[in-house]
Amino acid sequence: MIARKALPDEFRLFNDRHRAPYGRLGVVYGRYSLARYARRIRSDRALRFLGPYSFQANSPTRRFEYPWVANQIKPQVGLRVLEIGGALSGLQFTLSGLGCEVHNVDPFYDYGSGAYKIDPVHEIARLNRAFGTNVVLHQMPLPELVAQDLHSGTEEEFGDARLGKFDFVYSVSTLEHIPKDELQKTLACVPSLLKDSGRVVLTVDLFTNIYPFTTAPSNQWGTNVSLKWIGEMLEMEMENEVPGESYGYEEFSTDAIKSNLGHYSYNRGDSQLAQCISYRKSIGEC
Numbered sequence: 001m002i003a004r005k006a007l008p009d010e011f012r013l014f015n016d017r018h019r020a021p022y023g024r025l026g027v028v029y030g031r032y033s034l035a036r037y038a039r040r041i042r043s044d045r046a047l048r049f050l051g052p053y054s055f056q057a058n059s060p061t062r063r064f065e066y067p068w069v070a071n072q073i074k075p076q077v078g079l080r081v082l083e084i085g086g087a088l089s090g091l092q093f094t095l096s097g098l099g100c101e102v103h104n105v106d107p108f109y110d111y112g113s114g115a116y117k118i119d120p121v122h123e124i125a126r127l128n129r130a131f132g133t134n135v136v137l138h139q140m141p142l143p144e145l146v147a148q149d150l151h152s153g154t155e156e157e158f159g160d161a162r163l164g165k166f167d168f169v170y171s172v173s174t175l176e177h178i179p180k181d182e183l184q185k186t187l188a189c190v191p192s193l194l195k196d197s198g199r200v201v202l203t204v205d206l207f208t209n210i211y212p213f214t215t216a217p218s219n220q221w222g223t224n225v226s227l228k229w230i231g232e233m234l235e236m237e238m239e240n241e242v243p244g245e246s247y248g249y250e251e252f253s254t255d256a257i258k259s260n261l262g263h264y265s266y267n268r269g270d271s272q273l274a275q276c277i278s279y280r281k282s283i284g285e286c
């Protein structure tokens, strides 16, 4: 489904409780300026006051995306989750704070707005310290991490360094930024990282200023990625099916999307909508 403008009550509660998606002062400072200033703050107390959603600029579609992902995962103590492209987003700290073991796999590449000007390892470590969380950052693409893990020797030798299996692999607004061949390799790694009952939970941007809405193949941020193709690469079945709102499915209609824009959470400045979708292993595989 495409993220809606109207939020269910539980999504609104999530955002109120966690100060998502802009952090405590986001409303006062505006969504772009605060992240820049917040990153300069050193005091743990001040960081805690601002909250984990203060350290990167966020699209307004995140008002729906973060609570939707959290609602799919239903965070609880001991759940193992891996995020692809977690950047400095607040959701990883929220999930960790709620007891999940969170791994953020992000090489911190330029994804369209310029190179990162931070040291991600240092930044995630200081946010972990301030929030009392334990997010594990792997600053590399997933295929590299998996290859490293496979060659990392015995479990006794490397202990916690081994990745193990996850209950969820999730990703928020990242896959559309990754070049197709790299994305294919990334998606191919995912099934082997999942427990039999494991699921993939994704939000994937849908840009209305490029193909299939216009003839332009890509924009500053990336491309529209077929959700059907993602399912095929994962070799998993789509859940939460709304094929009419899922790019790549026969039922998908640009005219229907355009005529419904008023109901969707729409980031008009970037011509961006957010598709929310999940996948599970096929019954026969479990």
Ligand SMILES: C[S@@+](CC[C@H](N)C(=O)[O-])C[C@H]1O[C@@H](n2cnc3c(N)ncnc32)[C@H](O)[C@@H]1O
Residues within 6 Å of the ligand: 058, 084, 085, 086, 087, 088, 089, 090, 091, 105, 106, 107, 108, 109, 110, 111, 140, 141, 142, 171, 172, 173, 174, 177, 178, 182, 186
């Ligand atoms: C728009 S940001 C992610 C936003 C974040 N997930 C959130 O919730 O706001 C895109 C991220 O994708 C990351 N990225 C780019 N190529 C990647 C790859 N091959 N694997 C994983 N992450 C990648 C970038 O480093 C960047 O941090």
